[in-house]
Amino acid sequence: MKPFRYERAQDASSAVALVSQSEQAGYLAGGTNLVDHLKLGVSQPDVLVDITQLPYDRIEALPDGGVRIGALVRNSDLAADMLIREKFPFLAQALLAGASGQIRNQATVGGNLLQRTRCVYFQDVSKPCNKREPGSGCPAREGYHRSMAVLGTSEACIATHPSDMAVPLVALDARVYVLSPQGERCVPLLDFYRLPGTEPQRDTVLEHGDLITALEVPGLPFATHSRYRKVRDRASYAFTLVSLAAAIDVDRGVIRDSRLAFGGLATIPWRAHKAEAVLRGAPATEETFLQAAEAELADARPLQENAFKVQLARNILVRMLQDLLEEKNS
Amino acid sequence: MIQATRPMIGAPISRLDGPNKVTGTATYAFEYQFDDVVYAFPVQSTIAKGRVVSIDATHARTVPGFLALITHENAPKIAPVGLLGPNDDMAVLQSDRVAYRGQFIAVVVAETLENARRAAELLDIRYEEHLHDTELRADRNDLVKPQALVAGMVTDTEHGDVETALSSAPILLDQTYTTPAYHHNAMEPHATIVIWKDESLTLYD
Amino acid sequence: MALSTNTTHHTQTLTVTLHINGKDYNLELDPRVTLLDALREHLALSGSKKGCDHGQCGACTVLLNGRRINSCLALAVACQGAEIVTIEGIGEGEKLHPVQQAFIEHDAFQCGYCTPGQICSAVGMLREVEAGWPSVVSADLTAHHIDLDEDEIRERMSGNLCRCAAYANIVPAITEAAQQRQTTDKEAHR
Numbered sequence: 001m002k003p004f005r006y007e008r009a010q011d012a013s014s015a016v017a018l019v020s021q022s023e024q025a026g027y028l029a030g031g032t033n034l035v036d037h038l039k040l041g042v043s044q045p046d047v048l049v050d051i052t053q054l055p056y057d058r059i060e061a062l063p064d065g066g067v068r069i070g071a072l073v074r075n076s077d078l079a080a081d082m083l084i085r086e087k088f089p090f091l092a093q094a095l096l097a098g099a100s101g102q103i104r105n106q107a108t109v110g111g112n113l114l115q116r117t118r119c120v121y122f123q124d125v126s127k128p129c130n131k132r133e134p135g136s137g138c139p140a141r142e143g144y145h146r147s148m149a150v151l152g153t154s155e156a157c158i159a160t161h162p163s164d165m166a167v168p169l170v171a172l173d174a175r176v177y178v179l180s181p182q183g184e185r186c187v188p189l190l191d192f193y194r195l196p197g198t199e200p201q202r203d204t205v206l207e208h209g210d211l212i213t214a215l216e217v218p219g220l221p222f223a224t225h226s227r228y229r230k231v232r233d234r235a236s237y238a239f240t241l242v243s244l245a246a247a248i249d250v251d252r253g254v255i256r257d258s259r260l261a262f263g264g265l266a267t268i269p270w271r272a273h274k275a276e277a278v279l280r281g282a283p284a285t286e287e288t289f290l291q292a293a294e295a296e297l298a299d300a301r302p303l304q305e306n307a308f309k310v311q312l313a314r315n316i317l318v319r320m321l322q323d324l325l326e327e328k329n330s
Numbered sequence: 331m332i333q334a335t336r337p338m339i340g341a342p343i344s345r346l347d348g349p350n351k352v353t354g355t356a357t358y359a360f361e362y363q364f365d366d367v368v369y370a371f372p373v374q375s376t377i378a379k380g381r382v383v384s385i386d387a388t389h390a391r392t393v394p395g396f397l398a399l400i401t402h403e404n405a406p407k408i409a410p411v412g413l414l415g416p417n418d419d420m421a422v423l424q425s426d427r428v429a430y431r432g433q434f435i436a437v438v439v440a441e442t443l444e445n446a447r448r449a450a451e452l453l454d455i456r457y458e459e460h461l462h463d464t465e466l467r468a469d470r471n472d473l474v475k476p477q478a479l480v481a482g483m484v485t486d487t488e489h490g491d492v493e494t495a496l497s498s499a500p501i502l503l504d505q506t507y508t509t510p511a512y513h514h515n516a517m518e519p520h521a522t523i524v525i526w527k528d529e530s531l532t533l534y535d
Numbered sequence: 536m537a538l539s540t541n542t543t544h545h546t547q548t549l550t551v552t553l554h555i556n557g558k559d560y561n562l563e564l565d566p567r568v569t570l571l572d573a574l575r576e577h578l579a580l581s582g583s584k585k586g587c588d589h590g591q592c593g594a595c596t597v598l599l600n601g602r603r604i605n606s607c608l609a610l611a612v613a614c615q616g617a618e619i620v621t622i623e624g625i626g627e628g629e630k631l632h633p634v635q636q637a638f639i640e641h642d643a644f645q646c647g648y649c650t651p652g653q654i655c656s657a658v659g660m661l662r663e664v665e666a667g668w669p670s671v672v673s674a675d676l677t678a679h680h681i682d683l684d685e686d687e688i689r690e691r692m693s694g695n696l697c698r699c700a701a702y703a704n705i706v707p708a709i710t711e712a713a714q715q716r717q718t719t720d721k722e723a724h725r
Contacts, residue, residue, distance in 0.1 A: 001448060005547050006566035006612050028613065035569070035608045036589050041451060048566070050613050076602075080668040085676045096671040100694025101660060103590060105602040106609070126376035236671070236693035344639050351647030352635040352654060354582020354622035361581040443576060444567040517586045517594055517648040517698050 002044045009051050012179055012211065019049050020181050020209025027051050027211065029072060030106040032099070033115045041125045042116075042132060056110075056213050059083065065219025071110030071177075071212040075165065076101070078109060088217065090168040090226035090245045094263075097230040098164040100237050110212040113166055113176070113192070116203065117159035118239055120144055130156045131200040141303060147239060150300040150309050151266035157200030158303070159267060160240075161193065166269040168228055168245035169217065171261035177214040180207065189215075193268035222249035222257065225328060229320055230263070231312060240264030242312045246320050248279070250328055255279045255288070258321075262296075265313055272296045275317065284325050289318040359535045360521040367523065368397055371446035373436035373453060375428045378462035382426045382435050386454040393449040395441030402426055402435070413480055428457065549612050555580070556624030566612045571595045573611035574621060582622035582651045586696070593695035596652040596659070597621045603659025605694075622651035625658060634658055634712045641708035645699035653695045657709050660691045661716060683713050 006028075009015035019025040024046035028034060037043035056070035059081050067083055078084060079095035099107065121127040121139050128136035140148055140158055148158040166189070174189040187205060194202050206212075226247035232238040243263035249256040258279045260272035275292035282288045293314040300310045350356035375382070387399045405423035410416030419429045428435065436453065440446035475485050496502060525532045548563045553573065562577055571588075574580040574597070583606055586594030590605040597606045598620040626632040634657050637643070644650040664681045672690045673681065681687065688706050697705065 001444060001451075001567050003444075003448070003547065004566060006549060006610070008613075008615075028610070031610060031613070032590060032605075032608050035610065038567070039589065048610075052613070076663070076668065080663075080666070082677065085669065089676050092669070092676055093671060096669065100593065101663070101691055102593060102596055102603050102605045102656065102694045103608075105599075105659075106604045230671075236690050345642065345644075347647065348639040348644075349631070351644055351650050352622075352631065352638050353626065354580075354651040356647055357581070358584075358648065361575070363579050363581075442565065443572060444565050515698055516646065517584070517592060517696065518646065519585065 001038045001041070002046075004038075004045050005047045007047065007049050009049050009054060012051075012054050012213065015049050015051055015054065016179055016181060016209055016211050018047070019211075022047060023208060025049060025209075029108040029111045030074070031111075032103050032107045033111060037116070037123075040123055042123060051211070062216065062219065065221065066217045069109055069215045069217070071108060071214055073109045074105055075099070075107045075109065075112060076104040078165075079104065086224065087219075088168065088172065088223050088226065090223070090228040090247060091165070091172070091217075093228035094164040094168050094230075094243075094245060097228060097243070109165070109215060112163055113169075113212065113215075114204065114206075115163055118162050119148060119159040122159060131159055131196070131203075134199070134201050144305070145303050146305040147241065147264070148303070148306055149265065149267045150302045150306055151262075151270055151297075152195045152268055153266075153301055154196045154198065154200070156198055157196035157267065159196070159200070160264055161203075161266065161268050162239055163269060164228070164230060164240065164243060164263055166193075167243060167261045167263040168226070169215070170269045170271045171245045171247065171259040172217050172220060172223065175216045175218075176212055177216070178206065179211045179213050180209060184213070186216075189269075190271060196267050220247070220259070223247045223259070225249070225324060226259070227320060227324060229316060231316060242309050242316055244313070244316045244320055246317070246324060248284070248321060248324050248328075250284050250325060253284055255282055255284050260292075260296075260317070262313060265300075265309055272317075274298075284321075286318060286322065289321045290314070292321075293317040358518055360523045362523050362534050364523065364525060368439055368441055369443045369446040370400075370437045370439045371443070371450045372434050373438060373450045373455070375431055375433040375435050375457070376455075377428055377457045377459045378431040378464070380428045380460040381458040382428060383456040383458050384454075385436055386456075387449075387452075389452040389454065390438060390449040393440060393445050393452065395445045396438070396449050397441065398439040399449075399453070400437045400439070551612050551615050553578075553611065553614060553619060554617065555619045556621060562611070564611050566610060568611045569607050570597070570599075570609040570611045570614050570619070571606040574606065580621055580623055583655075584648055584651055586649065586652070591696075592649070592652075593656055594649050594652040596656040596695065598655055598659055601659070601662060603656050620655070622655055625654060632658065633715045634661075634709070637708040637712040637715075638705070641704045641711065642701075643704040643708040644697075644701050649695060649697045649699075649701075653692070653697065653705060656692060656695045657712065661709075661713055663691070664713070665716075683710070685710070688713075 026045040026048055028048045028050045029052055056072040058070045059073055060068045061083060062068055075095050079092045085092045119140060121129045122132050128139055130138050138157055149160045170189050176187045176189055176192050178185050178187055192204055228245045230243040231241050240263045242265050245261045248258045258276050260275050262270040262272060275296040278292040278295045297310050297313060302310050347356055385401050402423045402425050411420050422434055438446050438450040440449050522533050548565055551562050551564050553560045560578055571583055571585060574583050583597055584594040586592035588607045590608040595605050595607040596603050599617050626635055634654050664683055667679045669676050670687055670690045672686050685706055688709050
């Protein structure tokens with residue numbers, strides 16, 4: 001681990017100024033991804049600015065029925081919040097499905113959004129990796145890629161985005177509030193993540209020094225009827241193979257609206273726009289659900305060891321929508 | 331020596347080391363406390379097969395508290411080790427040969443753990459990498475039957491008459507199940523604390 | 536390989552006060568020192584164990600401001616001002632904490648290396664249950680009361696590995712400790 005200088009930020013603007021002025025500076029919040037990367041040599045800052053004392057740890061109800069979440073709210077606090085559990089159950093479930101109890105207590109909302117892929121080559125500095133070292137190559141395609149992406153990939157990179165929390169958040173059209181030396185701005189979460197394309201090293205649209213201060217989730221009445229399902233190799237404490245966040249609004253056998261997003265399937269938390277379009281106004285039947293899955297997965301580019309994810313995603317989508325429908329009708 | 335004050339066999343006895351283990355006072359190998367300890371950080375091969383061509387410590391030596399770099403070039407020679415005769419794969423720092431990924435190829439010693447780790451990171455290591463072959467499959471034409479296994483076990487055994495049983499069974503289930511390799515991997519790391527006193531060395535386990 | 540060779544190796548050390556098991560300790564620390572290494576290497580508090588050093592095994596679990604965390608992923612310098620409780624601070628002197636006592640009675644360990652982490656994690660977990668935190672296996676996400684059955688315990692303790700596979704005894708040990716707490720709470724409220 002390279003030596004670094006540690007500073008504890010007393011206020012946001014000096015933290016932002018300090019980090020923005022040096023390419024080798026970074027923020028420290030919960031540290032559950034960063035400290036791991038420091039030990040692995042994946043991340044090598046000269047300066048770490050500890051932002052945990054900044055006042056971004058509140059969860060507040062919004063007038064539209066939504067919620068504003070401070071970037072420093074711990075994952076476990078967000079999952080335990082009754083407002084979230086009642087209004088956005090799939091968000092609570094996604095948080096609870098992630099990591100371990102210890103990690104959830106330390107990890108922050110901002111850090112969860114920004115966590116990096118767990119691709120074995122990204123995390124191993126003795127291996128080439130276009131995301132970690134642009135231009136060095138991608139060994140995953142010919143090597144180990146079982147947990148890598150089938151959607152949103154490029155020649156340069158197939159790394160999956162590992163977050164569970166971000167999946168229902170993209171389904172909910174969440175907004176990210178960002179502070180920079182130029183002031184505060186709002187970035188829709190759907191625009192926040194970047195496909196790898198030819199620049200896989202840039203996971204998000206953030207510029208160096210940008211600080212996430214809060215997340216807002218707009219109100220969505222039918223989100224009370226939602227679910228997150230995470231399929232993985234172990235019953236707990238394992239990364240996603242394929243997951244789905246789903247909420248549906250059904251009236252007399254017709255789907256009025258839905259929100260669907262996949263995890264573990266793509267290089268970014270994947271909002272299933274095509275599937276939603278198929279569902280909108282259609283009868284709530286297995287046939288419709290299958291069509292929706294086909295539409296979303298049509299562009300999947302599976303490789304030898306991760307091809308199973310396509311069928312798995314299809315099965316999860318159909319099954320979950322059926323379950324949600326049954327729940328609604330009971 | 332434990333003196334029995336009552337019959338032990340068949341009695342429901344809690345582990346005698348229980349109180350120590352649940353209070354964190356049981357001492358494991360590298361937890362014995364000594365003054366002025368230094369830290370040895372292992373350097374592991376990043377190739378699976380080949381040779382270490384060179385290890386350059388120019389940058390590593392500039393780390394504060396750097397004390398030593400031990401490689402096959404300056405490590406003492408040790409007697410051959412192995413369960414069934416000398417096995418080069420088990421020899422540590424005895425030659426430039428790399429037999430598996432993760433093999434210890436050097437050790438850096440420094441005054442703090444963080445600086446030992448940092449110095450190890452800063453070594454410039456050159457390898458001659460050979461093609462490795464790690465896939466055991468039944469259809470290979472170069473399989474070798476070992477002369478002997480551990481504890482005198484034989485490589486191939488036969489029981490009964492499988493073909494007859496299969497052909498006359500009322501129900502036949504013919505499936506191949508594969509499981510990944512499993513390894514012992516105790517929670518406690520392989521580590522020790524080693525104390526020099528005059529010419530003698532004490533290792534704690 | 537692009538590890539940078541910044542050779543201006545001045546190592547910053549910071550004076551830090553860590554509040555551990557009710558006592559203050561003043562240390563001069565390299566910012567890279569994790570809370571786990573501060574405990575083990577700088578304070579001779581070797582009860583917290585290093586298993587994987589990457590937040591995957593839970594052997595390093597301690598309580599920070601009452602909550603269980605992996606001390607191998609926390610930088611010691613970032614813990615200034617926090618209340619830290621380690622296995623050495625669980626229980627009161629000769630008197631074992633109910634979780635410790637239950638682990639002995641149910642033989643919830645063999646080699647014992649994961650045990651301090653299991654115990655600190657269980658203590659933290661039981662507080663989370665008391666606070667009404669659901670888990671991913673909870674049948675009713677909005678229930679205020681958690682029914683701590685075997686599935687719940689296994690899920691909530693999944694961040695603590697045991698290679699001796701003492702899980703079969705760890706679960707009953709925690710079940711008993713949880714029931715004892717309930718009995719104590721009920722008596723306290725009479």
